[in-house]
Amino acid sequence: MTPSPPSLEAGPRSYPGRLFVVEGVDGSGKSTQLTLLSQWLRSEGFTVVFSEWNSSPIVRETTKRGKKRMLLTPLTFSLIHATDFSDRVEREIVPSLKAGAIVLADRYVYTAYARDVTRGVDPQWVRSLYRFAPVPAEAFYFRIPLEVALKRILIGRPLLKWYEAGMDLGLHIDPAESYRRFQSRIMEQYEQLVPEFGLTVMDATKPVEIQQRLLRQTMRPHLKGLYRRGRNHAEV
């Protein structure tokens, strides 16, 4: 009798590790906060693994090709990002969670829900696409007024890429204006995701260190029982 192939689509399960997610538009400061969290958790002796959106080495090449040659449509844009994500889930996120690590994800399925639906993809379809994703212990949404986020991005980096600016949507001929409208629509989507998935809202206009303190407070109860270097599964 041969063994059955592994069941890869068993749906969300619970693992010994913990998954934390930061979400928000560009310029919301979420990556800064995640870096600070990781430094804190490491100094506390936890095993920390980072997972970034769009970073699977094999798939990224195709995504880059599609973007460079403008081959991507809303449908293939959605599918190629799901491919990238599923590769990271299988090879990075789930194994780390099984090993009892803390996984910090810079953007997660919510980015796809917000962005792809803004591009006209069916909301139910894109949710079912990501059905295999482990459910995070906590997902933080960094809420910020549009103008503040835009100022941070548009001042520092004036050359916007085609898809980044949402130029494929034909919202406006000027990339900066297109980007503005695109981001505004993505924010509307995020606001709907907050109650739907119970995202924890962070006020991203507060000083960095205040936000960080709040984040740590919220995370603390989830850290009980996790492995820590030099201590035997001790409390924080």
Add this chain to the structure above:
Amino acid sequence: MRKFETYGGSIPGLSLNDLTGWLIVIEGTDGVGRTTHVGRLRAHLEQLGYAVAETGLMRSGLASRGIRRAKQGNTLGTHAFNLFYATDFADRLEHQILPALRAGFVMLTDRYVYSLIARAIVRGANPDWIKQVYSFSLKPDAVFYLRIGVPDLVPRVLVNGGFDYWESGMDIPMGEDLYDSFIQYQERVIRQLDSLSGEYGFDTLDATAPVDELAAELCQRVTRLLEADRPQPLEPSEPL
């Protein structure tokens, strides 16, 4: 005008109202002779004056290179492969199939979503999930399923270059060697295709029949289908 629809999903930003061509699918497992029959069918239809286009798995401008590279090193997760193939399919649907149908071509496709669904299920994907993923695909005018059992398949594969790593499911090895795994894997794929055949209403043909006989049968069935859509029968052209 003929109407196309999807399996419940939608293709963002695209209308299906202006599609006038035909979508004909040839399905069947690895090594069953699909490519031969697609070639014969194409020649036959062009002879009759139909414009014909072809597509098949991994022929997208977007994802085929990436999938080939990933297959070389077996470096991609099983689940990610399923979605990579879905990306390849979506790109071909939007950039090859829909434009051909819009232009009134007969689109012959060497395998469609059914093979992709069957292979994903054999590799452990949840059947409902993978079918939902492909719900944006168009319902074809007809699916011709070239059916063969494993005992008849083995000798064909052997004379045509032997057992392929992926066609033997070696990424999820199911036996002691390539042969064992091929048998196990193909049995499962064929079982899945058989089950999809009922669900999606395939037109099944016995692929163990002699090639010429099968080709003639296939040509006849497709011609009948295309002519049925015509308000008046086509006058045979005058001999030159």
